[in-house]
Amino acid sequence: MMLENLNIRQATFNDIEFVIEAIIESEKSGSDVISSCKIFGLTEDKFKEVLREVLAQDDIEGYDYCLSGFIIAENNGEYVGALGSFYENSETPSGRIKATILFQYLDKSKMKEISKNSRIIKGITPGREPGCLQLEHGYVREQYRRKGIFLTLIKENIKRNLGMYSFPKVQGILFKDNYKSYNAHLKFGYKVVDERRVNDSEIFNFFPYDTKVLMELNQDKFPKI
Amino acid sequence: MDNIEKLKNIFVESLEIKPNTVNDELSYGSASWDSIAHLALVASIEMEFDIMLSSDDVIDMSSFKKAKEILGKHGIQF
Numbered sequence: 001m002m003l004e005n006l007n008i009r010q011a012t013f014n015d016i017e018f019v020i021e022a023i024i025e026s027e028k029s030g031s032d033v034i035s036s037c038k039i040f041g042l043t044e045d046k047f048k049e050v051l052r053e054v055l056a057q058d059d060i061e062g063y064d065y066c067l068s069g070f071i072i073a074e075n076n077g078e079y080v081g082a083l084g085s086f087y088e089n090s091e092t093p094s095g096r097i098k099a100t101i102l103f104q105y106l107d108k109s110k111m112k113e114i115s116k117n118s119r120i121i122k123g124i125t126p127g128r129e130p131g132c133l134q135l136e137h138g139y140v141r142e143q144y145r146r147k148g149i150f151l152t153l154i155k156e157n158i159k160r161n162l163g164m165y166s167f168p169k170v171q172g173i174l175f176k177d178n179y180k181s182y183n184a185h186l187k188f189g190y191k192v193v194d195e196r197r198v199n200d201s202e203i204f205n206f207f208p209y210d211t212k213v214l215m216e217l218n219q220d221k222f223p224k225i
Numbered sequence: 226m227d228n229i230e231k232l233k234n235i236f237v238e239s240l241e242i243k244p245n246t247v248n249d250e251l252s253y254g255s256a257s258w259d260s261i262a263h264l265a266l267v268a269s270i271e272m273e274f275d276i277m278l279s280s281d282d283v284i285d286m287s288s289f290k291k292a293k294e295i296l297g298k299h300g301i302q303f
Contacts, residue, residue, distance in 0.1 A: 094260075095253075095263070096263055102264060106264065111268030111269070112265075115264075118264075122262070
């Protein structure tokens with residue numbers, strides 16, 4: 001049953017700690033593995049510190065750590081869930097924006113190690129299509145799950161972005177074995193358009209699963225504004 | 226080793242690609258040049274050429290050709 005006092009709004013600086021919780025929990029995808037910590041050689045506390053600084057700096061759009069791209073669901077003033085979004089730009093891909101931002105905060109002496117790690121994980125992440133809205137870091141706190149909140153967040157995020165941009169499709173990249181999220185996307189009308197698996201057991205040193213999928217929602221399935 | 230060879234080697238090692246694939250057309254998104262490889266690439270460029278790249282340089286480095294232009298601004302001749 002839906003929550004009676006559910007309120008959906010755009011994230012502000014006051015929500016940074018909850019947005020960090022959303023990013024970390026979505027990275028874990030139901031496991032204990034925080035991929036960014038493994039790839040960049042960071043402790044969870046250090047990763048949180050980096051996210052805190054990145055989310056608090058001038059709002060740079062076009063990639064997944066942009067605070068203004070997040071919407072927050074709350075119930076009677078209590079955090080319930082969050083979902084981020086960004087518009088994939090053809091001129092400056094989100095990946096290059098993210099690398100540029102992180103470059104300011106990561107320990108450069110670890111770059112050789114990061115480079116080695118990149119060789120193992122390359123190929124697992126499908127490419128995003130420029131001109132499409134991307135939804136990332138969806139998260140609903142455990143006690144509020146199975147109430148349709150994740151689907152409400154998807155719907156709300158699309159509606160809000162349709163008021164600002166024109167886009168033919170919505171995309172999301174997730175682990176295929178994260179069944180709850182995968183099935184929720186299918187239920188909403190998403191389809192799998194690309195699937196990437198890495199056949200190297202070392203992948204599990206960095207990710208909880210070995211297969212990522214790119215899922216798409218076409219315009220005909222968009223909610224009405 | 227001249228600067229062009231030095232830069233080519235950085236691309237070969239950071240992106241794990243063959244030397245003959247490093248040319249002006251090599252761009253972000255092609256081969257294994259993704260966000261994480263980009264981090265490793267710019268860090269190697271800074272270290273090997275002993276320069277400090279700005280955020281604008283890092284985000285603008287979209288191809289091998291562009292990398293040469295950016296390094297040119299830092300006084301590296303090709």
